[in-house]
Amino acid sequence: xxxxxxxxxxxxxxxxxxxxxxxxxxxxxxxxxxxxxxxxxxxxxxxxxxxxxxxxxxxxxxxxxxxxxxxxxxxxxxxxxxxxxxxxxxxxxx
Amino acid sequence: xxxxxxxxxxxxxxxxxxxxxxxxxxxxxxxxxxxxxxxxxxxxxxxxxxxxxxxxxxxxxxxxxxxxxxxxxxxxxxxxxxxxxxxxxxxxxx
Numbered sequence: 001x002x003x004x005x006x007x008x009x010x011x012x013x014x015x016x017x018x019x020x021x022x023x024x025x026x027x028x029x030x031x032x033x034x035x036x037x038x039x040x041x042x043x044x045x046x047x048x049x050x051x052x053x054x055x056x057x058x059x060x061x062x063x064x065x066x067x068x069x070x071x072x073x074x075x076x077x078x079x080x081x082x083x084x085x086x087x088x089x090x091x092x093x094x
Numbered sequence: 095x096x097x098x099x100x101x102x103x104x105x106x107x108x109x110x111x112x113x114x115x116x117x118x119x120x121x122x123x124x125x126x127x128x129x130x131x132x133x134x135x136x137x138x139x140x141x142x143x144x145x146x147x148x149x150x151x152x153x154x155x156x157x158x159x160x161x162x163x164x165x166x167x168x169x170x171x172x173x174x175x176x177x178x179x180x181x182x183x184x185x186x187x188x
Contacts, residue, residue, distance in 0.1 A: 007126050010122055016153055019154060021115070035097050059113045079162045
């Protein structure tokens with residue numbers, strides 16, 4: 001098997017773990033949306049978002065990747081807001 | 095501890111795992127960039143990108159999250175191309 005195939009198989013395994021974690025994260029976000037609805041808390045919490053990004057940058061071994069982690073978590077946070085919006089609108093529709 | 099704090103702590107743990115996996119993925123991408131440089135292979139491989147997205151959507155338990163996984167991996171693939179570009183330009187500069 002050539003080097004590229006081996007590396008891609010290793011990436012596929014990492015991606016599989018990432019999807020599993022991401023799916024769990026979505027389910028936690030749905031629970032947070034429920035909690036916020038029950039407690040009249042706003043979806044958007046910019047302080048929490050900044051905290052999530054800084055905390056995850058700090059977890060990097062190689063700080064050269066900081067911009068990449070920031071970009072990744074900006075996407076994750078944006079997806080989380082979509083999920084919470086969708087959940088709240090579904091609740092108010094039903 | 096209130097419900098929101100508990101859920102956020104659980105998300106923080108998931109994020110920690112995600113950063114660890116993402117960092118490992120970046121290192122694999124750097125090795126792929128080296129391999130491609132040595133073997134004159136192009137960075138962009140649209141078939142591989144489509145395969146990565148479809149493969150990861152197929153791993154979801156809940157297919158309602160397909161758009162979110164697609165968005166996540168579009169970001170990851172975009173970051174991977176930036177990493178490979180940077181590596182190749184650094185090689186050619188040195």
